[in-house]
Amino acid sequence: QLCVCLRELRSASLMTSVTSVTSETPAQAQNTTASRRMPGAIIIGVRKGGTRALLEMLNLHPDVEVAKAEVHYFNLDENFRKGLDWYRAQMPLTLPGQVTVEKTPGYFTAPLAPARMWSANPAVKLLLIVRDPAERLVSDYTQVLHNRLQQNKPYQPLEELLLRQGRINPSYKALQRSLYHQHMARWLELFPREQIHIVDGEALIQDPFPELQKAERFLELVPQITPDNFYFNTTKGFYCLLSEGHDKCLDDSKGRPHAPLSNKAFQKLCRYLWVPNQIFFRMVGQTFKWC
Numbered sequence: 432q433l434c435v436c437l438r439e440l441r442s443a444s445l446m447t448s449v450t451s452v453t454s455e456t457p458a459q460a461q462n463t464t465a466s467r468r469m470p471g472a473i474i475i476g477v478r479k480g481g482t483r484a485l486l487e488m489l490n491l492h493p494d495v496e497v498a499k500a501e502v503h504y505f506n507l508d509e510n511f512r513k514g515l516d517w518y519r520a521q522m523p524l525t526l527p528g529q530v531t532v533e534k535t536p537g538y539f540t541a542p543l544a545p546a547r548m549w550s551a552n553p554a555v556k557l558l559l560i561v562r563d564p565a566e567r568l569v570s571d572y573t574q575v576l577h578n579r580l581q582q583n584k585p586y587q588p589l590e591e592l593l594l595r596q597g598r599i600n601p602s603y604k605a606l607q608r609s610l611y612h613q614h615m616a617r618w619l620e621l622f623p624r625e626q627i628h629i630v631d632g633e634a635l636i637q638d639p640f641p642e643l644q645k646a647e648r649f650l651e652l653v654p655q656i657t658p659d660n661f662y663f664n665t666t667k668g669f670y671c672l673l674s675e676g677h678d679k680c681l682d683d684s685k686g687r688p689h690a691p692l693s694n695k696a697f698q699k700l701c702r703y704l705w706v707p708n709q710i711f712f713r714m715v716g717q718t719f720k721w722c
């Protein structure tokens with residue numbers, strides 16, 4: 432009930448600290464004080480990896496409250512300058528014992544994000560959802576293309592950006608974001624490996640429940656999410672969420688048809704990514720079935 436109440440408070444954007452009205456002693460009342468707390472866990476990336484799905488799925492747990500919008504605190508200087516009080520104010524109301532989770536996929540590739548996050552809270556738990564980096568690149572391009580089309584801006588075909596004189600163009604930004612080992616190395620300089628939980632993005636699409644069970648364990652939550660929280664929506668082509676009689680699918684920006692890329696160019700990309708992927712697998716002690 433408190434959880435439902437909190438959700439209402441959050442959507443009404445009320446004050447930063449609210450005490451429930453009961454006939455408790457001040458100490459008991461303090462225990463039910465809802466306030467905006469620093470995140471106990473952050474989904475740091477990867478962009479287009481399934482970060483929104485993971486956040487919404489974690490939010491099924493009654494002891495998890497999530498920041499609905501991406502906060503971009505540790506990656507954008509203009510937000511970072513606003514300080515930790517500003518950051519905390521972006522968080523949802525929670526009760527003691529609940530875990531606050533935020534997701535900003537831009538953190539993973541931002542050079543300064545690991546050190547900034549470490550100084551804010553070296554004990555914060557990190558979640559990284561990964562996906563085949565070749566597919567991720569195409570999805571990344573598709574999103575940029577969609578935004579440019581909406582703003583009537585010119586755009587280049589993917590193949591033109593990805594290839595220069597028939598070879599993979601290493602300065603293409605979306606390709607750099609897919610070199611997971613380079614970014615991961617920076618996080619592992621500061622955070623111990625066991626403080627970073629890696630979620631398999633493809634597995635989350637195929638069958639979300641087992642991935643959520645692992646995430647619950649990592650976050651030391653009492654298991655509460657069940658297979659009944661998910662159903663496959665044939666129209667959407669993805670699993671959607673069921674909770675307290677409500678169902679929720681992610682919006683149409685998730686699962687868009689990907690921009691075209693010739694099979695030949697895609698194979699070149701896969702070959703290019705093979706070594707970086709092997710380095711990443713070794714670095715994290717986990718392997719994935721990527722192209």
Ligand SMILES: Nc1ncnc2c1ncn2[C@@H]1O[C@H](COP(=O)(O)OS(=O)(=O)O)[C@@H](OP(=O)(O)O)[C@H]1O
Binds near residue numbers: 671684
């Ligand atoms: N259940 C469910 N419903 C819809 N979409 C799902 C789901 N699970 C994972 N995905 C995949 O999430 C991909 C988008 O990833 P992100 O949310 O990380 O994107 S973003 O970086 O925040 O823009 C999105 O990628 P694309 O298919 O390339 O659009 C989806 O494949």
